[in-house]
Amino acid sequence: MMQATIHRPAATRHLLNNIVVQARTTRPSVIISSSGFMHLHGTPQDNCSYQRRRFSKKSPGNDPLELLKQSSVKRDYCDEDGYRNKHQHWIFGIATSGDSLESAPTLRTLDFQRVTSSGIDFIRKRGKGAAGLASSGKSSTLLCSFGKYRPGETVEQWLAEGQCEQINLLEEDGSGRNLLSVIPSRSIVEIVASMVVKEEEGKGLEEEREPMEKHSHYMEVVQRTRQQLEKGDLTKEEIEKGIMAVRFVPYHMERLVGGPDQVMWERWQWDRDAGACPEGTPLWDAPKLLLPY
16 A cells, blocks of 8 residues: 655744644643732643633622622622612522421522612512511521623622611611612512502402412503602502511621632631621621632
């Protein structure tokens, strides 16, 4: 059998020989710099997607709620005062233990309305569930995550344990705003409309899962309520009758941050004594850097 001979120019042969020698003799080395970056040396720069991997041991801050707020500001979820920005999908899950060991925990997905150093504020439809959440003294667990896991970005996950308390929906802060000013109109309209329909049908307002028996009538009530809200005819008393403002006050928080550009996940923890959280006073212990798992 005859073998074909491939003739290459001298410059091409020289280039190929250099590539083979470099591949056989080059070994990657790892150097961790004082800035917290890991550099990979000895590998072709154009063929490696992860030349620099970040990891920092520097404390992110002493107040995790302020840190959560600032992170949300950067992602355009809220403004500098911690109030939610319009048309933002800014949510968290919160779970509370059941009434007995046999009862399943109550889990809800809710919208952030405001984050301050005092806590995380949200709203609930008035009823058995909202009243139990705010007055039982039970511990609750909150979980949320932001971001995307892809090169150049990070995923940020927050876990918090604490208690919930009822707050004044209409109380104004130093800027003259209150929670009612940032609650999406659709939430106000649908909650109030649901309460109106229950009252019309003589059903208890405490019921959490009421079947919609007359769909067309409910739609009419929703449209009428929306028009009242837009014209300013829906009174604050009617709104407060249907909506309860709640604050989650944490005594334990964790933040986990990671992405493909980091050498490993960064996991920080903050703690303070339950009940030792006066209005606007952080009182957090120094943050601790934990193992990622």
